[in-house]
Amino acid sequence: xxxxxxxxxxxxxxxxxxxxxxxxxxxxxxxxxxxxxxxxxxxxxxxxxxxxxxxxxxxxxxxxxxxxxxxxxxxxxxxxxxxxxxxxxxxxxxxxxxxxxxxxxxxxxxxxxxxxxxxxxxxxxxxxxxxxxxxxxxx
Numbered sequence: 001x002x003x004x005x006x007x008x009x010x011x012x013x014x015x016x017x018x019x020x021x022x023x024x025x026x027x028x029x030x031x032x033x034x035x036x037x038x039x040x041x042x043x044x045x046x047x048x049x050x051x052x053x054x055x056x057x058x059x060x061x062x063x064x065x066x067x068x069x070x071x072x073x074x075x076x077x078x079x080x081x082x083x084x085x086x087x088x089x090x091x092x093x094x095x096x097x098x099x100x101x102x103x104x105x106x107x108x109x110x111x112x113x114x115x116x117x118x119x120x121x122x123x124x125x126x127x128x129x130x131x132x133x134x135x136x137x138x139x
Contacts, residue, residue: 036115
């Protein structure tokens with residue numbers, strides 16, 4: 001951050017851990033779409049990333065968003081990432097940063113749980129289909 005002359009209000013470890021948590025939340029969301037929808041999930045990822053750009057408050061202030069987009073922003077990790085970065089760069093309470101971290105953690109937990117349930121369901125479906133196949137006997 002010193003290369004770009006950006007000062008931080010917190011130490012480097014806090015910045016690193018917040019960024020790692022944010023990237024993990026983005027990765028889990030993208031993974032969930034692909035696990036649930038297969039290759040079509042990549043299209044949903046593109047749509048979700050576009051929605052996150054609009055709703056995060058980085059391009060357009062969240063105060064200008066309609067209620068639908070404001071509520072949608074609370075479900076996507078970019079809102080918490082942008083708010084956390086504002087807190088890191090411009091200062092703010094550590095409670096705000098911890099609140100953003102806990103929201104990102106909730107997104108991670110929910111998306112991992114949904115992914116695990118879908119994988120377990122698909123695995124049991126494949127197993128039941130393979131049990132129904134009866135090998136032919138040679139006479």
